[in-house]
Amino acid sequence: MKVLHVYKTFAPDDFTGVPRVIHSIAKSLSTCCDNTVLTLADQPAASQPLEVDGYHLYQVKRAGKLYSTDLSISIFGDFRRRAAEADVVHFHHPWPLMDLMQLASCSQTPSVITYHSDIVRQRLLKPIYAPIMHAFLLQADALVATSPNYLKSSPILQRYRQKASVIPIGIAARDAPDVSLVRHWKSKVGEGFFLFIGTFRYYKGLRYLIEAARLNGLRVVIVGSGDVGSLGRNLPDNVTVLGPVSEVDKEALLTLSAAFVFPSHLRSEAFGVALLEAARAGKPMISCEIGTGTSFVNVDGLTGIVVPPANPDALSAAMVQLAGVPGLAAKMGAAAIERYRSHFSEDGMSSKYLQIYQRLAASA
Template sequence: MRVLHAYKAYRPDVDGGVAAVIALLTAAGEEDLRSEILVARGMRGLGQSTAFDGVPSRAVASLGNLFGMPIAPQFPLALAWAIRKADVVALHAPFPLNDIGALAVPDHVGVVVHWHAEILGRRLLAGALAPLTRATLARADRIIVSDQIIAQNSALLRPHLAKCEAVPFGVDAAAWATLGADGCARAEALRRRHPRLIVALGRLVPYKGFDVLLAALPRIDGHLSIVGTGAERERLAQIAADAGVSNRVTFAGYLSAEEVRVHLRAARVFAFPSVTAAETFGISQLEAMAAGLPIVNTALPTAVPLVARHGLEALTVPPRDAAALASAINAVLDDPELAERLGRAAQARAREQFDHARFCARVRAIYREVYDARRG
């Protein structure tokens, strides 16, 4: 069975988030499942073909980005051509160029849509693209969401609830809980420098709410490290300067997975301040849970507060509320017993409920069910 994964960008241009999900799903599994990846360049650049962990990956040339999407006019044709050799195509949404290319899917090819989020905050753009999205969803054999609440809250998905299946994302909990001797030493050194370290992790984009976190920082006795890259970097640095907290913020940029684990080991609390429903699940908060950290997250109408639950693994506050965010972070920093209880429960929940092997097995089973149904 040949499965083609299609999305807007992949390694080395981007990592984490959807790219991390694709990496999990294309890792070695069943012997008779062969994966390929088709993406556009995550930034302006020529097309390239490479392989990651033995999985062929092709990135179509891009002229740049518009509204967070690559300008890759050749992508729909490349997708239509690649689909002809696939048994199942896994379309990772949102990506409008996927929808254009998917118009040419032959009848014998199964279609699985991975619904990571929908386009929010740009009503005119979303309205213009809605017919293409509806066509893809109508053609889809199955639609995978991370939690059923996402399908129930989406006007685009509600007509297709019978095809939607909730498969919670998973992480390698054992790996996120493990750190070698050298990493432990670096984490201890970082903790000595910043004994009340707050870590946040994600792309520097508006819906992540890092501006709200920076607005909360003057009320917090601690040091904040924001791990990630993105277009908001300069604006966030200016917000920190205007708030007078530049000396208590580190913009760590891109870090390897091991260095992320070092930061999580050194931290006292993980802040997850996302502000819109574009944050549907929160893989980074799940990684922090696996590392044993207490979480402070936001009450979004998505799976975010269902993964790390208020009073159990997290303290959950209203989105865009800097005062409430500061109060919750202070509560964890000031109460070691609370932090220990939340962190221990978070690690257990990540290990028991969000295992990456379970996630991959169920998704691959869906691919096979779709393949078998299309083959009759």
């Protein structure tokens, strides 16, 4: 069965969020599906396609952006050809140009849309884009939300609830980090700290975490890429900013941490894969209630604590509670790893998508 995945960006330009989900699905289904990813790139590889972990990657030159929407004219022809060759097209929303590609091609290939997120910020674009988006969503044969929370809270998804299903994002299991690597990081940052991992974006709520650390004096380690200056000046002494680190380094830091803090305060944080990584490591979590998948991964009172968004006092109190109540962090961490195993495995996610692919292909 040939499956074509379509999204605006992919590795090496971007390997966070949606690209990582696509990679997980394509890699884990490589033995039963011929998977191809069609995407844009700033510098496409000279030799096409690229072979990546058992699937194919086609890159088309990115022409620029308009209202944060990645643009290309040449991808329309590439999409038309690839879609005609596929048994199923798997779209990953949002990307407005993708909607136009599908509608302009008049493709008859069965399609599924994974609805990763609403478009949150682009108010000027929404009135123009809305009719196109709804035409695109209407023509899809299947629609998938990544959590029941997002399906319930998204006004767009509510209009298509009858044909929408939920497939949570899943990630692969990991071996314990090397002991020498853990020892290396322990010598640098110690242990028992509160850890954040993620990109320094506007919706991550890091200023509230830093203020919470200033209030309670507990140690915080911040890991990620982006503008360090956006974190503000005169960081408190109990906050350490490491910048980006490797995947194995992340696992070592998670091992050393007492808990994971994820202060994202806006709906642009549609799921929070970093929370899955913390749950997989058996760490209790602190996150904010923003009506998205973050509160599906981190269940308040079970796997961690959920607080109101943009509220450093509430964040601080949750951190103090986890640090001060004997046995609470260990209890919630044990529940977190169990929830990861039962709800968020990579194989579980991929097998559910395979069922959709098989159903759609059989009905064509």
